[in-house]
Amino acid sequence: MTRRADVVVIGGGQAGLAAGYHLRRLGIDFVVLDARPAPGGAWQHTWDSLRLFSPAAYSSLPGRLMPAQEGQTCPDAAHVVAYLVDYEKRYGLPVQHGVRVDAVHDEGTLLRVGTDSGTWRARTVVSATGTWTRPFVPAVEGRREFAGRQLHTVQYKDPAAFAGQRVVVVGGGNSGAQIAADLTGHAQVTWATRRPPRYLADDIDGRVLFDTATARRRALDEGRTDTGGVAFLGDIVAVPPVRAARDAGLLAARPMFTRLTATGAQWADGSQQDVDAVIWCTGFRPALAHLAGLRLRAARGHIATDGTRATDDPRLHFLGYGDWTGPASATLIGVGRTAREAAREIRDLLA
Structure with missing residues (x-):
């Protein structure tokens, strides 16, 4: 079965939901395809003691403040999952869970999005798959010998x-x-x-990190000296x-x-x-295997972009992969701004 939407968003975690919020506000026809069977993104799979870096009010997606968690200054992962579940429901976002995207192909004026439950054709695609499904382990000598x-x-x-x-x-x-x-x-x-x-200094939290990353991006965009961003702090x-x-x-x-x-x-x-x-605890790589068929230029796993838009194909946008796709865009508070910019560019392209 083949279905059609102006925009297909791949990934229903925080980046995909932020994209959906702004696409809905602009009246754009879209669908969100999420491989996970339930809402909550990668937050469903973190370790039990994980806490956010910031208070709830400073860890919110666009349009809806995260409520405080009773007894916690910085909420835990379960609280974030509950917030994302509520966010998806509150805005009636058209998220289809349990749908895994296998590949995206160019069909001239349209992009073909193949999934394990049928095919979609879209005028634009937003990739918001994050990195959690691509853990990186360095090639250390003896890894295969270790019996533990x-x-x-x-x-x-x-x-x-x-x-x-x-x-x-x-x-x-x-x-x-x-x-x-x-x-x-x-x-x-x-x-x-x-x-x-x-x-980092003990009084630095997610609010400072977001402001620092944003200031660095602004300096670079304006041709000023690189401030070093978050990496300068620690x-x-x-x-x-x-x-x-x-x-x-x-x-x-x-x-x-x-x-x-x-x-x-x-x-x-x-x-x-x-x-x-x-x-x-050696990090992650962007989960982009579904885009291999587009044969876009990539360096160190990062497809060339102008902002969130693929340099070689303006129909494709990236959200939530880190500074590569916008200052602090892999964070709850940071992804909203780049999602808004991407939605506006998509609106202009569709027009």
């Missing part, structure tokens, strides 16, 4: 499964620091990072659990090990450590 358990951030849920074990957490970003802190008191934790951890937001573990001396990072052995890890100085599990 290996998992990525996406598979970590809580410390109970590691009680009493020797665990190496790899990665000097927020997920590495938060998961290492979560495990302290439950497991023997070694935190391995490629460079010494860089904490890599790790000192959320309360991380701050507590750090101040208690429980987050002392070691340099990255050089290889894994059958029983553990080995460092450059020859020292070795027996390990039961390795948790790779």
Whole structure:
């Protein structure tokens, strides 16, 4: 069966919902196709102790403030999921859950969107698939030899499964620091990072990060000196659990090990450590396999863009992949602005 819409949005997480909000306001015909069976995006699959960096009011999608969570300054992931479920319902967004997009192809004036439940034809496509489904693990020597358990951030849920074990957490970003802190008191934790951890000042939260990213983008757009953005401030937001573990001396990072052995890890100085599990908190790549058939120019996994629009095909927009597609666009508070700009460009193209 083939169906038609002016715009097909691929992905029903926070970026897809923000796109839907602005497309609806502009009176544009669209549908949102989401591979997950239920609303809530990737927030449904995070670890149990995860908290937002900011209070609820500063973590909202366009049009609807996130309500505060009772007893929490910064809401947890379950609260975010409930907010996204309500957001989708409140605005009556046409999201079809459980529909996986396999490929997008060029058919001249239209784009053909093939799914596991039929075909759509659209005048424009918004890709909002994020990165959660493409976890990245570096090619470390000995990974296949290691007999213990290996998992990525996406598979970590809580410390109970590691009680009493020797665990190496790899990665000097927020997920590495938060998961290492979560495990302290439950497991023997070694935190391995490629460079010494860089904490942001304790009073910096998501509001400051968004403002900093926006100021950097404005400076670049106006031809002024690059401010360095969020990367200039540091890599790790000192959320309360991380701050507590750090101040208690429980987050002392070691340099990255050089290889894994059958029983553990080995460092450059020859020292070795027996390990039961390795948790790779080593980031993600954009989930863009569905666009391979368009054969667009890409560098390091990022398709060339002008703002959110694909440079080589103005019918295609990208939302929610990080600074590549707009300042802080991978955040709840940041994606609304780029979604609004993309919707306006789509309106003009359709006209």
